[in-house]
Amino acid sequence: MVLSNLTLRFKGQENDVVQDVSLRVRRGEILCVVGESGCGKSVTSMAIMGLLPKSATQISSGRMQISSDEWHLVTDRLPAALRGNEVAMIFQEPMTSLNPAFRIGDQIAEVVQRHRGGSRSAALDRAEVMLQRVGIANPTQRLREYPHQLSGGMRQRVMIAMALANDPQILIADEPTTALDVTIQTQILDLIGDLRDETGMGTIMITHDLGVVAEIADTVAVMYGGQIVEQGPVEEVFRNPQHPYTIGLMSAMPRLDRPGERLAIVPGTVPTISNMPDGCRFRTRCAFATSHCATRPQLTDVAPEHGVACHYVPLEKHVVVSA
């Protein structure tokens, strides 16, 4: 799947919430989109799914390509026939993402029947297979249970089962582990990794947790203020972060190998969308910013496939380290 140059804003606002965002996921690859709350990562995923209300959002540019199909997002959106079929999504809050009024078996069967047709009993059989695949014990019994009878981790497994019931090519996971505790978090990440290996689906994982990125991602895109500031293969970006914001994020991460060390912080807070500066949106918080940063830096490759949107890359050549 390729998303190119997505730019959109909420109606009635002056600034774009997502500006010129391009993402690419290959088959069997996991792309993590990282960034702080409000950086536009969830909006981007909703735009990919075609779930943003037309009445409240205005997409000014963007194209999306899945296999051989292509959409101009300004006029089109992902057709409902592909949602839950070719492209599936799981959400952050497993506790509230299932319909409390129906048994989980019926809910999974509904997705299957919606896209594949067939009888209800065939769909229920498929639901049972899916529950088994996502590691739920006693699937036959669980099918007949209501969401409130399951724990958070189990509900997220059910959501995954539902999302993958029609063998999608692309899975979008919007912070799938944020609401879960750490042990369950690892189980769910492992599950997504395993299912990726099994099915070869491409995955876009939205997260704010660099730990998750390190654990599961193949490639990573760092977003700030609706722009992608750095993207590339995960080892490359972790080994050699180039954008000042990425560097800030990395040094703000607690590390087991450096106990007792004070964590660095990225000074300041994210400006609200109406107060976003022109040009590089990070410049109000950037230690290296100059007047040049008022023009928008383009993503420039510093290594194969490792793009950084900063005028001063590679950073070590531009920054004079004073003593």
Next chain:
Amino acid sequence: MTDATTSELTPDPVLTAQPESRVWKKFRSHKSALLGGFLVAFFVLIALAAPLLPIPDPAATDWGAVRKAPSWAHWMGTDEIGRDVMARMIWGAQASLLAGVVSVGIAVIAGVPLGLVAGYFGGWTDAVISRCTEALLAAPFLILAIALAAFLGPSLTNAMIAIGISATPIFIRLTRGQVINIKSEDYVDSARAIGLPTHRILSRYILPNVLPPILVQATLTIATAIIAEASLSFLGLGQQPPAPSWGSMLNTAKNFLNQAPWMAMWPGLSIFLVVLGFNLLGDGLRDALDPREH
């Protein structure tokens, strides 16, 4: 609790209880709700059993027993033309309950879909439906019902239609508010993410989750509708004589309050008890269906 091991343990009866039975358990422990349910059940039962009960014909007059006080022959006394008050009270329960249920049925059938559409789609649809609702709500419930009943002509059917229309805005507004609440729930987003069409989302994801408060409101509105029917019949706009109705019984009885107070007492008491019953039942349902209380 980890996922893999849960199933090996003995299932917890509270966790595995179906939601219906949890609601029932809560309802059963609610004493006033049970009393309400009992009152409602009692009146429903006598209304349904009216043709089978060994009571005199409610329209049969007896000029030898005019305005007789309660006795063994006439347990609740007789009215001004010698009709048996108990028979009329029992048959009158039919008219009252029918009016309550049918008019609320009309209000629910008309109001809930309009509220669903207004709440889900918003925008112009919502603006038009909501303004009309507010216009209807601006007129007091009973005044509106009287005006409509007068316009449609006096009969029990027309009274039910008039009450139904007057009660519709209550359900439009309630449903709309609930839908606006529910449509921002994650499971509605996830329904859209699996590509369900709008009508399916409305019928399977929104409607079932807005039903509990509508059920409570319907129960409480039946009580209001019964009072409204009695009022319309009292004014001569509802059930037409000689067919029995609590409201028209009261109308006649008001002329004989000094000589034959029982004529007013029994229909008055019936209205009081059935309305109390529906109100207690509605309150009990509200508590039982409220997910916040444990």
